[in-house]
Amino acid sequence: MTVQSGAFVSFKEVQKSYDGETLVVKNLNLDIEKGEFLTMLGPSGSGKTTCLMMLAGFETATHGEIVLDGAPINHVPPHKRDIGMVFQNYALFPHMTVAENLAFPLQVRRMSKADIEQRVQRALDMVQLGPFGGRRPAQLSGGQQQRVAVARALVFDPKLVLMDEPLGALDKQLREQMQYEIKHIHESLEVTVVYVTHDQSEALTMSNRIAVFDDGIIQQLASPDELYELPENAFVAQFIGENNRLVGKVTAENGTHCTIDIAGNAIQALAVNHAGVGSVSTLSLRPERVFINPGDGLCPNVFDARVEELIYLGDHMRTRVNVCGHDDFIVKVPNSAGHVHLKPGETVKVGWQAEDCRALDAPAEAA
Amino acid sequence: MAQVEAAPGIMTTADGQPLKLSLQRALRRSKIRAMLLVAPLFLFILVTFLLPILDMTFRSVENQLVSEILHRSVPLLQQWDEKTGDLPPEDVFQAMVEDFKEGRENRTIGRVGTRLNYEVAGMSSLFRSTARKARRIKEGPYTDALIKANKRWGDVETWRLIKRESGTITLSYYLAAVDLRFGSDGSVQAQPENRQIYVKLFVRTLWLSTLITALCLVLGYPISYLLATLPTRTSNMLMILVLLPFWTSLLVRTTSWIVLLQQEGVINDLLVWVGIIADDARIRMIHNQAGTIIAMTHILLPFMVLPLYSVMKTIPPSYMRAAMSLGANPFTAFMRVYVPNTVAGIGAGGILVFIIAIGYYITPALVGGTSGTLISNFIAYHMQVSLNWGLAGALGAILLAIVLILYLLYDKIVGIDNMKLG
Numbered sequence A: 001m002t003v004q005s006g007a008f009v010s011f012k013e014v015q016k017s018y019d020g021e022t023l024v025v026k027n028l029n030l031d032i033e034k035g036e037f038l039t040m041l042g043p044s045g046s047g048k049t050t051c052l053m054m055l056a057g058f059e060t061a062t063h064g065e066i067v068l069d070g071a072p073i074n075h076v077p078p079h080k081r082d083i084g085m086v087f088q089n090y091a092l093f094p095h096m097t098v099a100e101n102l103a104f105p106l107q108v109r110r111m112s113k114a115d116i117e118q119r120v121q122r123a124l125d126m127v128q129l130g131p132f133g134g135r136r137p138a139q140l141s142g143g144q145q146q147r148v149a150v151a152r153a154l155v156f157d158p159k160l161v162l163m164d165e166p167l168g169a170l171d172k173q174l175r176e177q178m179q180y181e182i183k184h185i186h187e188s189l190e191v192t193v194v195y196v197t198h199d200q201s202e203a204l205t206m207s208n209r210i211a212v213f214d215d216g217i218i219q220q221l222a223s224p225d226e227l228y229e230l231p232e233n234a235f236v237a238q239f240i241g242e243n244n245r246l247v248g249k250v251t252a253e254n255g256t257h258c259t260i261d262i263a264g265n266a267i268q269a270l271a272v273n274h275a276g277v278g279s280v281s282t283l284s285l286r287p288e289r290v291f292i293n294p295g296d297g298l299c300p301n302v303f304d305a306r307v308e309e310l311i312y313l314g315d316h317m318r319t320r321v322n323v324c325g326h327d328d329f330i331v332k333v334p335n336s337a338g339h340v341h342l343k344p345g346e347t348v349k350v351g352w353q354a355e356d357c358r359a360l361d362a363p364a365e366a367a
Numbered sequence B: 001m002a003q004v005e006a007a008p009g010i011m012t013t014a015d016g017q018p019l020k021l022s023l024q025r026a027l028r029r030s031k032i033r034a035m036l037l038v039a040p041l042f043l044f045i046l047v048t049f050l051l052p053i054l055d056m057t058f059r060s061v062e063n064q065l066v067s068e069i070l071h072r073s074v075p076l077l078q079q080w081d082e083k084t085g086d087l088p089p090e091d092v093f094q095a096m097v098e099d100f101k102e103g104r105e106n107r108t109i110g111r112v113g114t115r116l117n118y119e120v121a122g123m124s125s126l127f128r129s130t131a132r133k134a135r136r137i138k139e140g141p142y143t144d145a146l147i148k149a150n151k152r153w154g155d156v157e158t159w160r161l162i163k164r165e166s167g168t169i170t171l172s173y174y175l176a177a178v179d180l181r182f183g184s185d186g187s188v189q190a191q192p193e194n195r196q197i198y199v200k201l202f203v204r205t206l207w208l209s210t211l212i213t214a215l216c217l218v219l220g221y222p223i224s225y226l227l228a229t230l231p232t233r234t235s236n237m238l239m240i241l242v243l244l245p246f247w248t249s250l251l252v253r254t255t256s257w258i259v260l261l262q263q264e265g266v267i268n269d270l271l272v273w274v275g276i277i278a279d280d281a282r283i284r285m286i287h288n289q290a291g292t293i294i295a296m297t298h299i300l301l302p303f304m305v306l307p308l309y310s311v312m313k314t315i316p317p318s319y320m321r322a323a324m325s326l327g328a329n330p331f332t333a334f335m336r337v338y339v340p341n342t343v344a345g346i347g348a349g350g351i352l353v354f355i356i357a358i359g360y361y362i363t364p365a366l367v368g369g370t371s372g373t374l375i376s377n378f379i380a381y382h383m384q385v386s387l388n389w390g391l392a393g394a395l396g397a398i399l400l401a402i403v404l405i406l407y408l409l410y411d412k413i414v415g416i417d418n419m420k421l422g
């Protein structure tokens, strides 16, 4: 076997077009390590499902190569790929009981009856559905069906498990619970998981690494904390977490930092991904990194802001202010002892560090 | 106090009415509304469907004709013991002569002859000839006079027959419908060999209907699968092709099969021209069973495709994908996951095609020849040509019973609730 770089799954220059006119996936290069939990995150229509289907074998790549465990699988039919899959609507077979659903992959692999029974029971216990083997999927709740689907995708010890928005149909509370359960199953079985979602908090909770998709391109591939704190472009900054966006022109650059002019205000920012002096750049700034009335000399960026709106959220106060001509600037004021009390219409000072303010590429609509 | 005390334990509304009562009152309006909405259709079905069925079923046992027209002789015949082998007494003969005179005047006597002729051949002519001569019989002894008019009146069998068929209901139509009859001693026996046709026809009808249903399934299943899995735009267009037969007159479609299949027809010409068959060995494909099977399969195919399609449409493509991702090859996935989920459609389409086929009439009449006629063609024959409505009613009632039994069996085995018609 010719394994370079030790990647377990790798997409090499993969392109996909359904109609021969537009590329749904544009030149995808992605290496996934063994035992990794990798999430493809992106808005609807960004090509995540298409990538997953190419990996599972239900769609063929228009160009490029997909390698699994050292062997190219472009021409291996789905049933020989040994990849477990959890579908968004679970795709449990309605005419079989839960136990029969779980036994199905083992039966088609011609395992012995005793083996099958034992594995099915073990899988049911793993997802805490021990006594439910005799029920039909329709007699289970959404959460239980979800667990059966996960168990079925794992029961035959596949090399790789794919999940396409598996929690999309569950309510918020159940979804959060299932996120932890799936994460724990992944950790205990050490199986490689490729997970697809459009929910950024789900991606942040569960993944080792996240590939942010937009428009058929991976915008950034990084661990959750890196993605949140060090977004590389305006799309990622906007898509992951809450983000203040200020658009202006780059007026000066010195090494790691640059100066951006926004409505006559000069803002000091970290130069990350702008197109040089004179170009338009998006500043990205997390709401929790903005201070109200900072002490003198603490922040290089201090501006006047008018309080527009206050929303009480228990642990913090979401405050919308007008700063530098942007009236959608959000500041999170923690509800800690002795925090400032603001009133709408009042003018205060807001400030932030240059390091927290990242100068990125121009916003899509202005490009 | 005017307030009504409700009994303890009974829920009441705010103004003291029992809750059940006011709920009923509230529901009554919607019940009446529902009934009014259904009423026109119900009346229509009652008049055009249920009443005719009841009427025909009634006719299959009804037997008042003989006792009504021979109203003098029949009561007297009841006292006669037909087992002794003696002719009835003189008063019966006298009454019979009077019945004949009246019947001839009213032109009703021939109907008795026709009716009795269903049971024993020759009765019709006996009654016709006797009616002519009876008016000249002026005085007794009537026994000799009647026997002189036709010697069959001296045969005890004739009188036994009249007595047997003078009851208000009869089973003889049903017996005839299953190739049985009453013997002269009143016992049930088989029809003579050359008159046994109906059992064979019932068996043929059931067999051909089963075969046609199976053919429709074999032909319809792949089409439905294709329709259900293609993109909507393409499948809509193909669906129009499937439904096209519905927009063409049944007669036109059936006769075009004649044009295609007859011995001098398009297909035979083509085969001869290509050289597959010799000119003097043209294949008979029409006016026999093959014609019935081909034409009816074609006509009934949409009734199989539509329920199958509507069931397959609801099967998410992810089922097959899931099965394959779990390691099943496409064939196993199809047989173990897809097909079981279409059982409701197979059942609905199958029962629909079968029930329509079992009572089909026009197509077998046009293209069936003698070997391809079905029981319904004989029902039509007895309705329109022989005017033996009693037998037609009996055949129809048996057909209805067979359908109902099959329906109940289906319900037992598959469950009617699982059926999906669209």
Ligand SMILES: Nc1ncnc2c1ncn2[C@@H]1O[C@H](COP(=O)(O)OP(=O)(O)O)[C@@H](O)[C@H]1O
Pocket (backbone or CB within 6 Å): A018, A019, A024, A042, A043, A044, A045, A046, A047, A048, A049, A050, A051
């Ligand atoms: N079977 C298909 N035929 C044609 N176009 C498709 C098909 N599946 C997906 N697409 C198109 O490909 C793009 C990406 O779809 P998809 O991979 O499902 O995105 P995501 O899963 O990220 O929402 C969409 O614009 C979608 O319309």
Ligand SMILES: [Mg+2]
Pocket (backbone or CB within 6 Å): A045, A048, A049, A050
């Ligand atoms: Mg998707």
